[in-house]
Amino acid sequence: ADSSEVMNKIKRAANVTYSALTPNVRGMTDALKANVDEVAIFAAASESFSQKNINCSIEESLERFKPVMELARENKIPVRGYISCVTHCPYEGRVPTEQTVKLSEHMLEMGCYEISLGDTIGKAHPEDIKNLLNSFTGSMPAEKLALHCHDTYGHALENIKTGLDYGIRTFDSAIGGLGGCPYAEGATGNVSTEKVVALLDDLGFESGVNIQELNKAANFIKNELLKIKNRKGN
DSSP states (O other): OOHHHHHHHSOOOTTOOOEEEOOSHHHHHHHHHTTOSEEEEEEESSHHHHHHHHSSOHHHHHHHHHHHHHHHHHTTOOEEEEEEOSSEETTTEEOOHHHHHHHHHHHHHHTOSEEEEEETTSOOOHHHHHHHHHHTTTTSOGGGEEEEEBOTTSOHHHHHHHHHHTTOOOEEOBGGGOOOOTTSTTOOOBOBHHHHHHHHHHTTOOOOOOHHHHHHHHHHHHHHHHHHHHHHHO
16 A cells, blocks of 8 residues: 555554655655654665665765755654665675765764664674674764664674663664565564563663563464465465
8 A cells, every 4th residue: 555545544643653764855745745753764885785775876865865854854854864784785795884884974964863773684793783883983872873673693682782782772673573675685574573672671671662562463463464375375
């Protein structure tokens, strides 16, 4: 379904931020019509992934974001920045940390209130996250950064723990571990919200999420997906 249609049909809950990805002016215009609370722009630290994912270079993507940022300012809409492949790229291999830092700083200067650092293919180890976050020391405070970890190789929770050690307090997750990327072969969905909340609870952090209700929602989604899979199988 079209995202605008979804946004207009859902029943919105209080204290929830309803956000939309807006890669260009058309996306931003649609988002404004849908009365979103927030928008997000997304770039990649790897040139090859940028070309595959949004069909332009990193530099060209930043140019596309300028009018989006202008519309956001005019309409007083907060903008979050996402960066894919912050440590590893499916096409180029390891990504130099300076590329990620430079792009993050640029997007922050453009007006993003926060930069979400994405381990898109899940290849980062805690040491990779440490090296990356050390590279930000002095240039960007931890409260301006978030981590977006995929659990493809089982390192997501370790990487989140590393982020916590560095003062990061915002982590992207997907209920049931849904998601993935068609341009990152083998990359599973984002780390499951259930795992992240359980980890935070174990470590004594207040997430504000009811784990029992969360598990109910996760089981509902898993059952619905299983029904779809069975129908396709028949």
